[in-house]
Each structure stands twice: as structure tokens, then as C-alpha cells.
Amino acid sequence: MGLKPGFSKFQVHPNIIRQLFFLAVLLFLGIMIAKELYFMVGSFFGAITLYVILMYPMKYLVIIYRWPAWVAAFSLMILSLVIMVIPLIYLTTVAVNKVKPVIENPALINDVFNKIHEYLYSNYNIDILNVDNVSKISEQVVPFAQKTLGGTFSALGNVFLMYLVLYFMLVQTRQVERWLRKNLPFKTANVKKIITDILGSKRDALYSEGYDYFEYIRAKTTKYPQEAIDAEGFNKVVVSFTVNIDGSVSDFVISIGCGNKALNNEALRVIRETAIMNTWYPAINEKGEKINSTITKQVVFLMQ
Numbered sequence: 001m002g003l004k005p006g007f008s009k010f011q012v013h014p015n016i017i018r019q020l021f022f023l024a025v026l027l028f029l030g031i032m033i034a035k036e037l038y039f040m041v042g043s044f045f046g047a048i049t050l051y052v053i054l055m056y057p058m059k060y061l062v063i064i065y066r067w068p069a070w071v072a073a074f075s076l077m078i079l080s081l082v083i084m085v086i087p088l089i090y091l092t093t094v095a096v097n098k099v100k101p102v103i104e105n106p107a108l109i110n111d112v113f114n115k116i117h118e119y120l121y122s123n124y125n126i127d128i129l130n131v132d133n134v135s136k137i138s139e140q141v142v143p144f145a146q147k148t149l150g151g152t153f154s155a156l157g158n159v160f161l162m163y164l165v166l167y168f169m170l171v172q173t174r175q176v177e178r179w180l181r182k183n184l185p186f187k188t189a190n191v192k193k194i195i196t197d198i199l200g201s202k203r204d205a206l207y208s209e210g211y212d213y214f215e216y217i218r219a220k221t222t223k224y225p226q227e228a229i230d231a232e233g234f235n236k237v238v239v240s241f242t243v244n245i246d247g248s249v250s251d252f253v254i255s256i257g258c259g260n261k262a263l264n265n266e267a268l269r270v271i272r273e274t275a276i277m278n279t280w281y282p283a284i285n286e287k288g289e290k291i292n293s294t295i296t297k298q299v300v301f302l303m304q
Contacts, residue, residue, distance in 0.1 A: 043161035050080055050162070051169045051176075058170050060220075073170040077163055085159060202286050205243035205293045208279040214297075218274045222299060225262040235260060235301040237267035241275060245282045245290040249275045255296060267299035 054076045061072035120126040169176050207214045238256035241249055252272045257264045275295075283293035 040158075040161055043158045044165060046158070046162040047165035047169060050166050054080060054166075054170060055173065058173060069171045069173075073167050076170065077166060081163070089156075089159075202288075203284050205283045205295060206281040208281065214274055217277065218270055218297070218299070221273065222270045222301075223266060224301060225266050227262040228260050228266075228301070235263050236298055237264055237301070238296060238298045239267050239271040240294055240296045241271065243280045243282055243293050243295055245292060247280045247282055249280060258301070263301050266301075270299060271297050 057076055058069075058072055061067045061075070062069055067075075235258040236256070237254060237258050240251075240253055240255045242251040243249055252268060252275075254264050254268060282290045285291050
């Protein structure tokens with residue numbers, strides 16, 4: 001194949017030059033942004049840690065007790081502040097107050113090292129903490145301690161940023177989980193692959209949080225309707241629905257009713273709300289193909 005007119009054998013195509021320049025600009029901008037936002041890294045990881053701890057209590061308050069999301073988020077944030085952050089800040093403040101006089105007066109450190117040196121030299125003839133060595137240690141330790149002390153006072157700003165990020169993560173829990181599943185290594189496609197590798201090619205539909213969690217939420221959110229107060233004894237309603245190949249759920253129907261319309265409607269409501277709360281992984285047949293499948297759940301009503 002011949003060369004295109006105007007190009008020598010060792011000439012780089014302009015498109016490649018433009019692409020490399022564009023990548024260099026992106027890399028430069030990324031480094032500059034990371035450098036400017038480096039102080040937020042601790043706040044971000046702190047928010048993630050608290051989000052993992054508070055995620056299920058948040059769902060519990062919003063789903064079961066029907067609290068507004070912002071009220072539940074503020075309540076949990078205040079609780080975590082009282083239980084975890086304030087004691088930590090208090091202990092840090094106490095430690096700083098104890099260490100601060102020593103940092104501001106390096107002579108105290110030198111006196112301690114001199115006493116240790118005298119004891120070692122007089123009893124064991126060990127001369128490692130002489131004047132020169134003590135001075136070198138002080139030159140390294142004191143600036144580091146002063147820097148650490150200064151960083152302690154900026155921790156309050158990081159705590160504020162941490163809770164700001166945490167608030168939006170808690171209020172937008174659904175969006176955060178969808179984004180994580182889509183963009184992180186454990187996104188839905190990879191989770192499905194892992195499940196398939198573990199359980200084999202053929203399997204039934206799976207609830208992402210597990211069927212135990214499904215039953216837990218179902219039991220907690222079931223309410224005995226006031227209209228069914230005259231329905232005495234033991235009443236069971238069976239509800240079935242379809243898990244489609246894309247993981248969505250549909251076709252919620254009452255397979256076996258109990259003869260009371262209010263109880264039937266309540267069973268239908270609670271199963272539907274629990275099913276759409278989290279992701280479903282569709283069933284797979286012997287050929288490894290995704291298929292629609294029917295799930296059947298029962299709700300038991302017992303009038304006390």
C-alpha cells in the first residue's frame with residue numbers, strides 16, 4: 001500500500017497529534033482538580049462510611065414508618081453526630097490540649113530525652129540520646145506535630161463537608177445505588193455474572209437484597225386495614241407477579257384471595273411495594289437464557 005499524498009513514511013497523522021494533545025489537556029485538568037479538591041477526600045470517604053452504616057436505618061424509617069426522607073436523614077445524621085463524631089472530637093480536643101504545651105515549648109521534649117539519656121548512659125553505658133541526636137529528633141518531631149495540630153483545627157470543616165455529602169446520599173439513596181450498580185465493578189451486569197458462576201447457568205429469579213430481607217420488609221410494612229376489622233381469625237392471601245428478563249416486575253395479581261376485599265388489596269399493595277423496592281435478577285433456563293418467571297408470595301393476616 002502506498003502512502004497518502006503529502007505524508008512521509010515517518011510523519012504522524014494530525015488526528016493522532018490532536019488526540020494526544022486532548023488527552024494531555026484532560027490529564028492536566030484532572031491533576032489540577034484533584035490537587036485542589038484533595039482536602040475533601042477524607043470528607044468523602046467519611047460520608048461513604050456513614051452512608052453504609054445508616055443506609056438500612058434510613059430505609060426502615062422511610063419505608064416502614066413513612067417518614068419524609070429529609071426528616072429521616074437529619075435525624076440519623078444528628079444521632080450519628082452525638083454517638084460517634086462528638087465523642088471523637090472531644091477526645092481529640094483533650095489530646096490536643098495535653099500535647100499543645102509540649103509542641104509550643106520544644107525544650108520540654110529535650111529535657112525528657114536528656115533524662116532518658118542520663119539514665120541509659122549511667123546504668124547501661126548507652127549513648128544514643130546524646131545532644132546531637134536529641135536535636136535531630138526534635139527538628140523532625142516538632143514540625144510534624146505542629147503540622148498535625150494545625151490540621152486538627154481544619155477537621156471541623158471536613159466534618160461539615162462530610163455531613164453535607166452524607167445528606168444528599170441518604171436523601172437520594174435510590175439514585176446513589178443505581179449509579180453505583182451502573183458504574184462500579186459490582187454493577188448489575190457483573191453481579192449477575194458472579195451469581196451465574198456460583199449457582200450455575202439455571203436458576204430462579206433472585207431478589208438483590210435476598211428473600212429474607214424481602215420477607216422482613218413485607219412483614220414490617222403490612223398493616224391490618226380498619227375496614228377488615230370484622231374479618232376474624234386467620235386469613236391468607238397469595239399474590240403472584242412476573243419478574244421480566246430485564247429485571248423489572250409486573251402483572252401483580254391475587255392468586256388466592258381470602259374473601260375480604262380490604263385484606264386482598266392490602267396484600268397486593270405490600271407485595272408490590274416490596275418487590276419494586278430493589279433490583280431483581282431474572283431467571284435463567286438450561287440454555288443460559290434469561291426468561292420471564294412467576295414469583296408467588298403469601299401474606300398472612302391474624303386478627304388478635
